[in-house]
Amino acid sequence: MTLIFATNNNNKVQEIRNALDNSFEIISLKEAGIFQDIPEPHDTLEANATEKSRTIFNLRQMDCFSEDTGLEVEALNGEPGVKSARYADNEPEFADNIDKLLNKMKNQGNRNARFRTVISLIINGDEHQFEGICEGTITHHRAGTGGFGYDPVFIPDGATQTFGEMTMEKKKQYSHRAKALAKLTEWLKENRSA
Ligand code: ITT
Numbered sequence: 001m002t003l004i005f006a007t008n009n010n011n012k013v014q015e016i017r018n019a020l021d022n023s024f025e026i027i028s029l030k031e032a033g034i035f036q037d038i039p040e041p042h043d044t045l046e047a048n049a050t051e052k053s054r055t056i057f058n059l060r061q062m063d064c065f066s067e068d069t070g071l072e073v074e075a076l077n078g079e080p081g082v083k084s085a086r087y088a089d090n091e092p093e094f095a096d097n098i099d100k101l102l103n104k105m106k107n108q109g110n111r112n113a114r115f116r117t118v119i120s121l122i123i124n125g126d127e128h129q130f131e132g133i134c135e136g137t138i139t140h141h142r143a144g145t146g147g148f149g150y151d152p153v154f155i156p157d158g159a160t161q162t163f164g165e166m167t168m169e170k171k172k173q174y175s176h177r178a179k180a181l182a183k184l185t186e187w188l189k190e191n192r193s194a
């Protein structure tokens with residue numbers, strides 16, 4: 001089946017394609033010729049995921065999905081969470097999002113954190129949500145150049161490397177995104193078998 005993936009993040013497109021089998025054709029926004037910004041005005045991952053998939057469905061009336069992901073750090077009361085992409089915006093004292101995170105976590109003993117992905121799928125105009133969670137810890141320093149976003153400072157439980165030190169194949173064994181996607185494909189197999 002064919003689905004538009006409502007994201008402007010190419011790393012997400014790569015990871016999702018890598019995790020799906022050949023029965024799915026994923027069309028990125030760029031490939032669909034959609035270049036507009038998609039609003040994410042809400043204060044939950046769920047509401048922003050819905051906003052993104054609805055925006056694209058309203059534009060094209062095609063089956064589509066989106067995902068919103070946040071890094072939720074226990075000692076920071078769930079921050080950066082829904083603000084993960086914009087965490088250090090307008091704060092020139094920080095080089096980037098990771099710099100701000102490591103600064104806030106300086107002298108912090110509790111390093112527990114989790115990535116949470118919420119997928120919003122729209123099939124025939126109806127929305128369905130799927131959640132994937134990956135528990136782990138925040139490191140004291142960056143390690144690795146793989147992945148994207150906060151990957152160099154996050155070690156998933158059960159691993160000894162950061163996501164940034166892993167190949168895409170390895171990250172997939174642990175990742176929030178892969179877990180949410182597995183739920184989506186299971187749902188599609190049960191509900192959309194031709
Ligand atoms: P969309 O177009 O899909 O919205 P985005 O990059 O803006 O792409 P989000 O709104 O979901 O994505 O923001 C989440 C941010 O969290 C993202 O920019 C990354 O910095 C980070 N992030 C998301 N998934 C991640 C992952 O698997 N590993 C590390 N960081 C991740």
Ligand code: NA
Nearest residue numbers: 008038040085
């Ligand atoms: Na975004």
